[in-house]
Amino acid sequence: MEFEPVIGLEIHVQLDTQTKMFCTCPVEFGAEPNSLVCPVCLGLPGSLPVVNKRAVEYAIRAALALNCKVHTFSVFARKNYFYPDLPKGYQISQYEQPLATDGWMEVNGKKIRIRRLHLEEDAGKSIHEGNKTYIDLNRAGTPLIEIVTEPDIDSPELAREFLETLRNILRYAGVSKADMEKGQLRCDINLSLRPKGTDQLGTKVEIKNVNSFKFVQKAIESEIERQAKILSTGGKIVQETRTFDPSSGLTHPMRTKEEAEDYRYFPDPDLLPLVIKEERIEEVRATMPELPKQRYERFIRDYALSSYDAKVLTDLKELGDFFENALSFYPEDPKLTSNWLLNDFLGQIRDRGLSLEESPVNPEKLSKLIKLIKEGVLSSKLAKEVLAQMFETGEDPEVIVEKRGLKQITDENSLVAIVQEVLNAHPKEYERLKSGETKLMGFFVGQVMKATKGKANPQLVNKILSEVLSQ
Amino acid sequence: MLWQKPVFELLELLKRKEVKPSEVVQAFYERFSQTEEKVRAYITPTYEQALQQAKELEGKNPEDYPLYSIPIAIKDNINVEGYPTTCASKILEGCISPYDATVIERLKKAGAFVVGKTNMDEFAMGSSTEYSAFFPTKNPWDLERVPGGSSGGSAVAVAVLSAPLSLGSDTGGSIRQPASFCGVIGLKPTYGRVSRYGLVAFASSLDQIGPLGRRTKDVALLMEIISGYDPKDSTSAKVEVPKFSEELEREVKGLKIGIPKEFFEFEMEEGVKECFDNFVKFYEGLGFEIEEISLPHSKYAIPTYYIIAPCEASSNLARYDGVRYGYRARAKDINEMYAKTRDEGFGPEVKRRILLGTFALSTGYYEAYYLKAMKVRALIKRDFEEAFKKVDVIACPTSPSTAFKFGERTQDPIKMYLADIFTVSVNLAGLPAISVPIGRVSSLPVGGQLIGRPFDESTLLKLSYLWEEHYKHYQEIPL
Numbered sequence: 001m002e003f004e005p006v007i008g009l010e011i012h013v014q015l016d017t018q019t020k021m022f023c024t025c026p027v028e029f030g031a032e033p034n035s036l037v038c039p040v041c042l043g044l045p046g047s048l049p050v051v052n053k054r055a056v057e058y059a060i061r062a063a064l065a066l067n068c069k070v071h072t073f074s075v076f077a078r079k080n081y082f083y084p085d086l087p088k089g090y091q092i093s094q095y096e097q098p099l100a101t102d103g104w105m106e107v108n109g110k111k112i113r114i115r116r117l118h119l120e121e122d123a124g125k126s127i128h129e130g131n132k133t134y135i136d137l138n139r140a141g142t143p144l145i146e147i148v149t150e151p152d153i154d155s156p157e158l159a160r161e162f163l164e165t166l167r168n169i170l171r172y173a174g175v176s177k178a179d180m181e182k183g184q185l186r187c188d189i190n191l192s193l194r195p196k197g198t199d200q201l202g203t204k205v206e207i208k209n210v211n212s213f214k215f216v217q218k219a220i221e222s223e224i225e226r227q228a229k230i231l232s233t234g235g236k237i238v239q240e241t242r243t244f245d246p247s248s249g250l251t252h253p254m255r256t257k258e259e260a261e262d263y264r265y266f267p268d269p270d271l272l273p274l275v276i277k278e279e280r281i282e283e284v285r286a287t288m289p290e291l292p293k294q295r296y297e298r299f300i301r302d303y304a305l306s307s308y309d310a311k312v313l314t315d316l317k318e319l320g321d322f323f324e325n326a327l328s329f330y331p332e333d334p335k336l337t338s339n340w341l342l343n344d345f346l347g348q349i350r351d352r353g354l355s356l357e358e359s360p361v362n363p364e365k366l367s368k369l370i371k372l373i374k375e376g377v378l379s380s381k382l383a384k385e386v387l388a389q390m391f392e393t394g395e396d397p398e399v400i401v402e403k404r405g406l407k408q409i410t411d412e413n414s415l416v417a418i419v420q421e422v423l424n425a426h427p428k429e430y431e432r433l434k435s436g437e438t439k440l441m442g443f444f445v446g447q448v449m450k451a452t453k454g455k456a457n458p459q460l461v462n463k464i465l466s467e468v469l470s471q
Numbered sequence: 472m473l474w475q476k477p478v479f480e481l482l483e484l485l486k487r488k489e490v491k492p493s494e495v496v497q498a499f500y501e502r503f504s505q506t507e508e509k510v511r512a513y514i515t516p517t518y519e520q521a522l523q524q525a526k527e528l529e530g531k532n533p534e535d536y537p538l539y540s541i542p543i544a545i546k547d548n549i550n551v552e553g554y555p556t557t558c559a560s561k562i563l564e565g566c567i568s569p570y571d572a573t574v575i576e577r578l579k580k581a582g583a584f585v586v587g588k589t590n591m592d593e594f595a596m597g598s599s600t601e602y603s604a605f606f607p608t609k610n611p612w613d614l615e616r617v618p619g620g621s622s623g624g625s626a627v628a629v630a631v632l633s634a635p636l637s638l639g640s641d642t643g644g645s646i647r648q649p650a651s652f653c654g655v656i657g658l659k660p661t662y663g664r665v666s667r668y669g670l671v672a673f674a675s676s677l678d679q680i681g682p683l684g685r686r687t688k689d690v691a692l693l694m695e696i697i698s699g700y701d702p703k704d705s706t707s708a709k710v711e712v713p714k715f716s717e718e719l720e721r722e723v724k725g726l727k728i729g730i731p732k733e734f735f736e737f738e739m740e741e742g743v744k745e746c747f748d749n750f751v752k753f754y755e756g757l758g759f760e761i762e763e764i765s766l767p768h769s770k771y772a773i774p775t776y777y778i779i780a781p782c783e784a785s786s787n788l789a790r791y792d793g794v795r796y797g798y799r800a801r802a803k804d805i806n807e808m809y810a811k812t813r814d815e816g817f818g819p820e821v822k823r824r825i826l827l828g829t830f831a832l833s834t835g836y837y838e839a840y841y842l843k844a845m846k847v848r849a850l851i852k853r854d855f856e857e858a859f860k861k862v863d864v865i866a867c868p869t870s871p872s873t874a875f876k877f878g879e880r881t882q883d884p885i886k887m888y889l890a891d892i893f894t895v896s897v898n899l900a901g902l903p904a905i906s907v908p909i910g911r912v913s914s915l916p917v918g919g920q921l922i923g924r925p926f927d928e929s930t931l932l933k934l935s936y937l938w939e940e941h942y943k944h945y946q947e948i949p950l
C-alpha cells in the first residue's frame with residue numbers, strides 16, 4: 001500500500017523586542033549567565049507580570065502578515081508544570097482564547113492554513129555538565145509567538161519550504177530575526193500517515209524541537225519511512241512524542257501519551273484579558289512593512305528585473321535591502337546594479353568567506369562603481385579589478401581608479417594618435433585591412449588595448465579605426 | 472504615654488517638634504518589650520533598625536512626610552528589602568527580600584518605619600494564625616485563644632500597641648476576622664485599590680493588602696499612602712484616591728444600610744447578634760434607613776471560595792520548588808527533590824489547599840469545579856450589585872463567633888473555614904469592607920462588618936468614625 005503523510009507544524013518564534021515579555025529586563029544573546037534577570041523573570045515571591053506592549057504589537061503584525069483574524073479579546077493562561085528552568089512553576093501563555101486564529105500562508109502556490117497564533121514567554125536554559133545541571137535564566141521571559149498550522153503539509157520538502165517562507169515573512173514584518181541556529185525559530189512536527197488518496201486520519205506522532213530547516217525535512221523523511229514500515233507489516237503506530245537525532249538521522253521515542261503531562265491551564269489572575277481595539281489592529285495593518293511577495297512583484301515591475309533576480313533579491317532580505325540602498329545613491333540603472341550585485345559582488349563575498357554585514361564594500365561604494373561603469377569610465381574588465389581592490393582596501397572606486405591610473409581613455413584625440421601609431425607599427429596588416437580583410441579589425445583593437453594597458457574604450461577604438469579606414 | 476496616642480496626634484507632636492522621631496519609635500519598642508513574650512506577634516522585629524532610621528529622619532522636615540516617623544508592623548508576606556519574608560513557612564525560612572513591595576516603597580517615602588514582620592498562618596492560609604510554621608500568636612484579651620487569621624500578628628500588634636498601625640492581607644477575611652477577634656479596626660480595600668506588587672500571592676484574584684489600627688483616622692491616613700494605581704500591578708485600578716482622613720469628618724446624611732437576611736440563617740455564637748443589633752440601632756438613631764436585603768447566592772460563597780482560592784494557590788505556590796531559593800531537601804534526583812522539598816517545606820493546611828487546587832484544575836474536573844465556581848462567583852457579585860441599587864452600605868457581623876481556643880478547630884478544617892463565612896463573599900465580589908469593634912461577649916471583642924460599593928472606602932470610614940465617637944473601643948487596651 002502507498003501512504004501519504006499528513007503534517008502539521010507548531011513553530012515557536014522569538015520576538016525581536018528590546019525587553020522581555022513581562023518585565024523590563026533586556027533580551028540579549030550570550031550575556032553572562034543570570035545577569036539579565038529581575039524579581040519578575042526570576043519568579044521571586046510577590047513579583048507580578050506586566051505585558052510588553054511592543055511584543056503585543058509584533059504579535060499582531062505577525063498575525064496580520066499570516067492573514068490571521070486578530071481577536072480584540074484574548075486571555076493569558078498559566079500552563080503549569082515543574083521544570084528546573086521554569087522559575088514560576090508555570091509558563092504564561094494563551095490557551096482557550098488566543099490572540100489570533102484562522103490564517104493562511106502561500107508556499108509555492110499551495111495554501112497552508114494557520115490554525116492559531118498566540119503570545120507566550122520562553123523558559124530559561126538548562127546547561128548539563130557531567131553529572132551537574134546549571135540553570136541560566138537570561139532567556140526566561142523572552143517573548144515568543146507560537147504558530148500552529150492545520151495539517152495541510154503533505155511532503156517533507158513542503159514542510160521545509162513552509163518554514164523558509166515563514167522565516168522570510170517574519171523577517172520582513174520586522175517581528176523576529178527568526179534565526180533557527182540561534183533558537184529564535186523552533187519547530188515541532190505532528191505527523192501521521194494514511195493510505196494514499198483517502199481522507200482518514202492516522203495516529204499522530206509528535207517530533208519535538210527540531211532545530212534546522214534541513215533537519216525538519218530529514219526528520220519527516222525518516223519518520224515517514226519508520227511509520228510506513230510499521231504500517232505495511234500490519235503494525236500499529238503508538239501515539240507518542242519523539243525526538244530527532246541529527247547524527248543518526250533517526251527519530252527516537254521520548255514519552256508516550258500516557259506519560260503526557262496535565263498542564264492544568266487556567267486564566268492567569270495576575271493579568272487582565274488582553275483587549276485590543278479594532279482601530280489599533282487597523283493601525284498595525286496600515287503600518288505593515290512590505291512583505292516578500294510584494295517586494296518580489298515590485299522589483300519586477302519597477303526595476304524590470306528578471307523573475308529569477310527578483311526572487312534572489314527577495315529571498316535574502318538583507319541582499320534586497322543592500323540592492324535598494326545602493327539604488328538610493330545611484331538609481332540610473334537598476335538592472336546593471338542587480339547584475340553586479342548578484343554576480344561579481346556576491347562572488348567576492350563568497351570567495352572571501354564574508355557575510356553581507358562584514359563586507360568592506362557598502363551599498364554607497366558599490367553604487368559609485370556602478371556609476372563609473374555606466375558612464376564608461378571603467379570597462380567591465382577594469383571594473384572587476386577595481387571591485388577586487390575595493391574588497392582588499394575598502395577604498396572608494398574613484399580613489400583606486402585615480403591612484404592606479406586605471407581610467408579608461410575616452411579622450412578621442414589622444415586615442416587617434418595611439419591608433420595611428422599602432423597602424424604605422426604594423427604596415428603589412430594595415431594594407432590587408434585596407435584591402436578589405438575586415439577580420440583584422442579585432443587584431444588592431446587588441447593592439448590598441450595592449451598599447452594602452454587595457455584602458456582604451458573598445459567601442460571608441462572601433463569607431464576611430466573605421467573612421468581612419470574610410471578616409 | 473506616647474504609645475497610647477493615635478497617629479494623627481503623634482504627627483502633630485512631631486510637627487511641632489515636641490517629640491523626636493526616635494522617642495516615638497522608642498515608646499513603641501518599649502511597649503513591644505512588655506507585651507511580645509506573652510502574645511508573640513512578630514516573626515522578625517526590626518525596632519533597632521527603625522531607631523536607626525528615626526535618627527536619620529530627625530534632620531528632615533516633617534511637613535514633607537505624611538507619615539513622619541510612624542512605626543508600622545508588616546505582615547510577613549509583604550516584601551521589605553533586606554529583611555526576611557517568610558510567609559510563616561519553613562520553605563521560605565532565611566530568604567531575604569531583594570526588593571520592596573510597592574506599599575513599602577510608598578510607606579518609606581512617606582517617612583514611616585517598618586518595626587517588624589508579623590506572624591500569620593502559613594502563606595495566609597488559615598483563620599487562627601495556628602498554621603504558622605514557627606509559633607502561634609496569642610489573643611491579647613485571652614492568651615488561651617487565637618487572635619484570628621491569617622493576619623493574626625498584625626492584628627495583635629495594633630491591639631497591644633506595639634505599633635499604632637499595621638498592614639495585613641485579606642483573601643477571604645484575613646484582615647477583618649483577626650481585627651474582629653482582637654478588637655481593632657481592619658479594612659479590606661476594593662480589589663485593585665492597593666497594589667499587590669510585592670505581596671506574596673496566595674490567591675491573586677482575591678488578595679488585597681489593607682490597614683489595621685485602633686483609630687479610624689489613623690487607618691484613613693495609612694490608606695491614603697498605600698492606595699493608588701501601580702504600573703507594576705496589572706490588576707491595580709486607575710481610580711482617584713480621595714483624602715480619606717479629611718473625608719471622614721464630613722457630614723453624612725440619608726444613608727441606607729442593608730442587612731442581608733441570608734447571613735442570619737447561619738449558626739451564630741450567642742451574644743454576637745445582640746452586639747450587632749446594638750450597632751445597627753446606633754445608625755438608625757442617626758436617622759439612617761435600615762433595610763433588609765437579599766444576597767441569595769451568598770450561601771455558596773464558602774464552597775466557591777474553597778475552589779477558586781486553592782486553584783490559584785496551587786499554581787502560585789509552584790515556584791517553591793527548592794531550585795532557586797528557600798528550603799531544599801536532599802534527594803537523589805530532581806523529581807524526588809521537588810517532592811521532598813515541598814513535603815517537608817509546606818505545612819498541612821498549605822498542602823491540603825495545593826492538593827485541592829491541583830485536583831480542581833485537572834483535565835476532566837476543570838469544568839465541574841473551577842469553571843462552575845467562576846460562574847457562581849459572578850452570581851455572588853451580581854447579588855451585591857443588585858443590593859447596592861437599593862442600599863449604600865451592607866452591614867453584618869464580621870465573624871459568627873468570638874475568638875476560639877487553640878486547637879479547637881485545627882482538627883476540623885470545615886469548621887475553621889466557617890469562621891470566614893461572612894467575609895469571603897466580599898473578596899469574591901472584589902468589594903471594600905471594614906471590621907470595627909462593636910462590643911464584647913464575656914470580655915472577648917466582637918466585630919461588625921460594613922461592606923461598601925467598589926472604591927467607596929470613604930463611606931465605610933465615615934461610618935466607622937461616627938461609631939468610634941459613640942463607642943470608644945480604642946480606649947480599651949489589653950495587657
Ligand SMILES: [Zn+2]
Nearest residue numbers: 023025038041
Ligand atoms: Zn526580568
